[in-house]
Every structure is written in C-alpha cells, then in structure tokens.
Amino acid sequence: MYSEDLLNLIKNKNYSSFCELGAGRGTTTMYLAKYGYSDLTMVDLAEQGFEVAKYSFEKFKLSIPKMIIADVEKTNIKEESFDCIYNIGLLEHFDDPRPTLEESYRLLNKVGLIYMPIVPVQPQYKSFFQRLMFNPLSLIKNIIRSKSKENNINRTDYPRSFYAKICKEIGYKNIKCIPYNHIGKLIMMVQLRTNLLFLFINGIIILLKKERL
Numbered sequence: 001m002y003s004e005d006l007l008n009l010i011k012n013k014n015y016s017s018f019c020e021l022g023a024g025r026g027t028t029t030m031y032l033a034k035y036g037y038s039d040l041t042m043v044d045l046a047e048q049g050f051e052v053a054k055y056s057f058e059k060f061k062l063s064i065p066k067m068i069i070a071d072v073e074k075t076n077i078k079e080e081s082f083d084c085i086y087n088i089g090l091l092e093h094f095d096d097p098r099p100t101l102e103e104s105y106r107l108l109n110k111v112g113l114i115y116m117p118i119v120p121v122q123p124q125y126k127s128f129f130q131r132l133m134f135n136p137l138s139l140i141k142n143i144i145r146s147k148s149k150e151n152n153i154n155r156t157d158y159p160r161s162f163y164a165k166i167c168k169e170i171g172y173k174n175i176k177c178i179p180y181n182h183i184g185k186l187i188m189m190v191q192l193r194t195n196l197l198f199l200f201i202n203g204i205i206i207l208l209k210k211e212r213l
C-alpha cells in the first residue's frame, strides 16, 4: 500500500533519481523498478538485506540498483543527488530522527520529494481489535515476537507534530505529516470481499431455484 501511494505521488513528476534510505531488502525499490524507474539507489548499514534484495531483483529479472553500505545519518553521498528519497518504517527506530532528516534534506534535489511513512509503536490493547479483525495470525506472531530477541528493536511513539517541527527547523517546505488511513483501506477491502461473497452466494441460490422450477 505504501509503495502504491509513493508511485501515485511520483507518477506525473519529472523525477529520475531515487534513493531508499534504510532500504533493507528493498521491497519499495523493487516496486519502483517494476514500474520502469531505473536510477535507483539503496542505502543501508546491513549487508544481509542487500543479499536478499539482489536475489529478489534477479528472480524478477529487474536491474539491480546501486547498493551503498552507509549510515543514513552520514552517507558521504554528494549533496542534492536525488529527486526522491523514501523509506518505509525507518524514522521511528531513532530516538533522535533529526540527523537522518538533515542528511535526507542534504541529499535531496530541492524541488524533490521525501516520503517516509512512520510506524510508531502501539500499545497491544490498541491494536488488538484491529489485528483480530483483519489479521488474527499477526496476534500469534506478536506474542512469539515479544518473547524473542526481535523485541529489542527500538521503536518510538513520537507524535506527528514532533517530526513536522524538526522538518520545519531544518528548512523543509510543504511539510505534510498526516495519519495514514490504512484501516480505512482495509475496511474497504473487507467490505468488497463481503459484497463479492454475497453476490456469489446469491448467484448460487438463484441457480438452485431455477433448477428446481
């Protein structure tokens, strides 16, 4: 969903160079490659993610992007190198996201776009009903994860205003720090599925009735 939204944001723009900071396995970069974008750079500290990314790009016969092992807080990449910088689920891992936001600003061509969906930590009770309704399996995964090492990953719960303030101080223009309507989209999907199921069952009932006549 995030990747689709990014695609919609860039589709009528004249952007040619793209960079995913904290790219990991590069899922979003792969999405852009699939839609024909070619000047793609992935930056991450961990090499393992890049290995997975290389495998996936090759598997889907996509050109492998530039992969740079670097700290997103100080990449040593030339300033204003990219028209669009993005990542999904990175900023919430930093107690202080300012250095990453400063580095992103430095790397951005100043008429470009920075797109960074943030997934803050949520208390279990808040997400319980959402998970129960839309993804009950994730409840089990969450319980297992809470007992494993993965749970040591730092995840903050800063409000939107916190990020917007930092961006403003750095000099970002047209800042939009908006809530992501994931649930709205999920509800629409569930409704659509229910409607299709209803139509399908109705169709069968009509057919059965016709057979009896």
Ligand SMILES: C[S@@+](CC[C@H](N)C(=O)[O-])C[C@H]1O[C@@H](n2cnc3c(N)ncnc32)[C@H](O)[C@@H]1O
Binding pocket: 021, 022, 023, 024, 025, 026, 027, 028, 043, 044, 045, 046, 049, 070, 071, 072, 073, 087, 088, 089, 090, 093
């Ligand atoms: C939640 S993952 C992002 C996953 C990614 N969207 C994907 O498709 O795989 C966050 C990524 O940020 C990277 N990361 C965290 N801190 C970093 C830093 N200071 N410099 C570079 N990468 C960092 C981690 O190695 C990890 O791959």
